[in-house]
Amino acid sequence: MERPLRLVTRSPVEELARTLEALLVVASQPLTAEDLAVAADDDVSRVEEALALLAERFAEGRSGIVVEHVAGGYAFRASRAAAEACARLFERPVERGLSQAALETLAVIAYLGPCSRPDVARIRGVAADSVVAGLVERGLISESGRDEGGAVRYRTTPLFERVFGLESLSALPRLDDLGGTADEIRDRLEALAERRPA
Amino acid sequence: MHVRELELDLDAFEGPFDLLLTLVLREELEPRDVDVADVVVTFVERLAGREQLDLDACGEFLVLVGALLELKARELFPEEQVELADLDPEEAAEELARRLEEFRRIKEAAGWLLQRLEAEDDRYFRLGPAPLVPRAEPKIAPQQPEALATALRGLAAEPPAVSLAHMGLRFPPVVQFLERFRALLRRRRRFDFEQEAAGLSRIEQAVAFLALLELRRAGEIRIEQAGPFTPIRVHQEGTRPDTEEGDSQWNVRSA
Numbered sequence: 001m002e003r004p005l006r007l008v009t010r011s012p013v014e015e016l017a018r019t020l021e022a023l024l025v026v027a028s029q030p031l032t033a034e035d036l037a038v039a040a041d042d043d044v045s046r047v048e049e050a051l052a053l054l055a056e057r058f059a060e061g062r063s064g065i066v067v068e069h070v071a072g073g074y075a076f077r078a079s080r081a082a083a084e085a086c087a088r089l090f091e092r093p094v095e096r097g098l099s100q101a102a103l104e105t106l107a108v109i110a111y112l113g114p115c116s117r118p119d120v121a122r123i124r125g126v127a128a129d130s131v132v133a134g135l136v137e138r139g140l141i142s143e144s145g146r147d148e149g150g151a152v153r154y155r156t157t158p159l160f161e162r163v164f165g166l167e168s169l170s171a172l173p174r175l176d177d178l179g180g181t182a183d184e185i186r187d188r189l190e191a192l193a194e195r196r197p198a
Numbered sequence: 199m200h201v202r203e204l205e206l207d208l209d210a211f212e213g214p215f216d217l218l219l220t221l222v223l224r225e226e227l228e229p230r231d232v233d234v235a236d237v238v239v240t241f242v243e244r245l246a247g248r249e250q251l252d253l254d255a256c257g258e259f260l261v262l263v264g265a266l267l268e269l270k271a272r273e274l275f276p277e278e279q280v281e282l283a284d285l286d287p288e289e290a291a292e293e294l295a296r297r298l299e300e301f302r303r304i305k306e307a308a309g310w311l312l313q314r315l316e317a318e319d320d321r322y323f324r325l326g327p328a329p330l331v332p333r334a335e336p337k338i339a340p341q342q343p344e345a346l347a348t349a350l351r352g353l354a355a356e357p358p359a360v361s362l363a364h365m366g367l368r369f370p371p372v373v374q375f376l377e378r379f380r381a382l383l384r385r386r387r388r389f390d391f392e393q394e395a396a397g398l399s400r401i402e403q404a405v406a407f408l409a410l411l412e413l414r415r416a417g418e419i420r421i422e423q424a425g426p427f428t429p430i431r432v433h434q435e436g437t438r439p440d441t442e443e444g445d446s447q448w449n450v451r452s453a
Contacts, residue, residue, distance in 0.1 A: 028326045068321075075323060083320030090322060095315060100308065107307035123301055125271070159325070164311060165318040173310060175303045 016042055017050040017057075020074075024054075030073030030162060071161035072168050094138050095163050105131045106140060109154050110172060114144040116151035201259045204244060208236050219262060222269060223287035229270035238263060265294050369401040375409030383419065383434040391430040 019040045023031060031039075037047045051067070051074055058067040058076070066079050078086050098106075105128055108120045120128035132154060135141045140163065144155040161168060202216035210231040211218050218237075221227035241259050245252070269290070285293055382389050391410060395403045410432065413419045420433045 028324050077321055077323035080320040083322060086322040092322075094325065098312075098315065103308035103311050104304055107304045107311055110311075111304070111307055123297075123304055125268075125301065162323065163318070164314045165321060166314075172307075175307060 013046060013050050013053060016040060016046060017053045020047065020050050020054060024067065024074060024076045027075065029158065030071045030075040032073040035073065068165075069167055070165060071158040073158075075162070094140065094159065099131075101126075101128075101131045102135060105135060106156070106160070109135075109141050110156045110160065110169060111175060113141075114153035114155040116147050116149075116153050118149075118151055119147075201241070201255050201262060204241055204259075206237060206240055208233055215262070219266065222266065223291055225287065229266065232266070232270065234263065234267055234270060237266070261298075264298060265291070268294055268298070369405050372405055372409050372412060375406045376412060379406075379409060379413060379432070380418070383432070388431060388433045391432055 019042075020036055023036055023039050033044050033047050033051065036051070037044045040047060054067045054074075055069075057063065058065050060066055060079055060081070064079050064082055065076050067074060067076055101124075104124055105120050108123050109115060112119065112123075117128045117132050120132065132141070136143075136154070139157055140160045141154045142157050144153050147153050156169065160166075161171075166172065202214065204215040206213065206215055206218060208218075210233070211221070211227060215237070218227070218232065222229050222232065241263075245256070379389075379394075382394070391407075395406050398406060410419070410421065410430075413432075414421055418435055420435055422431045422433065423429070
């Protein structure tokens with residue numbers, strides 16, 4: 001029996017998209033457009049075109065799998081609608097039970113990093129050794145060279161960006177945007193200094 | 199209510215809070231001599247005496263006491279002391295304010311991270327092999343202790359003694375057959391083994407055969423057998439085997 005004529009031929013981008021789909025489903029960390037281009041043996045601009053196609057297809061509300069741009073690359077994740085089901089089966093050892101001290105230390109390293117444990121201790125006013133070790137163990141920070149004094153410096157990992165849903169560290173809000181009372185404290189202390197009897 | 203005018207009565211200092219801070223900043227009073235807890239208690243008592251909570255005053259007090267505490271804390275660390283001692287009081291206050299501000303910003307950043315974490319709570323993704331949630335312990339239906347006791351009693355009972363009777367092989371001593379065959383040979387010089395063994399049990403036949411081999415080893419007898427499974431004829435050593443015709447019946451018929 002003769003097959004019916006295909007009037008619409010599959011576009012090459014569609015084929016590329018399938019390859020990217022396969023790469024993303026195997027990956028356990030975000031892949032950059034460059035990574036994908038190398039693996040798919042194609043050029044980056046066409047990979048980006050294909051990724052746009054995937055983003056449209058694997059979108060919230062349309063699919064149980066969602067493609068997201070995170071930590072400088074592209075990755076599949078479960079749709080938010082499936083979160084409850086996922087929670088019944090899967091543990092989240094990286095983000096579960098992060099203490100206030102851990103979050104503050106993460107903030108210092110994310111904003112001011114790479115920085116050393118003494119740097120963190122100076123800003124937070126308490127020793128940071130165990131907190132830093134805990135964050136390293138979770139994979140949220142990693143060693144990044146040494147400072148002039150020889151202390152190990154740390155910076156946040158791609159996993160940090162992924163867990164917090166950031167495309168990159170530059171997606172962190174500016175510290176100045178976080179609140180506006182810093183100057184007031186300064187003013188008060190200055191006013192106080194001025195009040196001193198001569 | 200003005201925090202700066204809060205009257206203090208401490209061991210090391212007596213006067214308004216404002217003056218205390220000034221003296222500390224001018225290094226005319228050692229921060230380590232100032233009992234900060236006492237200052238806090240005085241303030242809280244003053245606060246409790248009012249009908250309304252003065253949030254402005256609380257905030258101001260917290261900032262000032264925070265600065266004071268930090269000064270005191272730094273005083274306790276020698277290497278930091280040098281750093282701050284190099285600064286004049288205004289600069290020290292400025293430095294403290296800068297550090298407080300830096301820490302406050304980091305605290306706000308940490309708060310933002312926490313919000314972010316909560317907002318991203320429903321994003322699940324693969325991290326290598328996804329670790330499985332530990333399985334919940336299966337619920338066990340309520341149990342009767344008596345049932346357990348019964349079950350244990352059954353286990354605790356002495357098991358029935360196992361009979362080893364089947365393992366004991368009873369057979370007559372070889373020597374019994376040795377003597378019997380020797381006696382026979384004294385009378386007849388030769389005999390047919392099968393005839394002698396007829397009517398014995400399997401075990402007895404085996405023992406009788408062993409006795410035969412024993413005699414052969416000792417050189418007391420000679421054994422003849424025409425072929426496999428044919429009758430075994432036993433001669434006393436020293437006698438010649440029969441070659442008569444009639445003897446062929448041993449070999450063939452009784453096989």
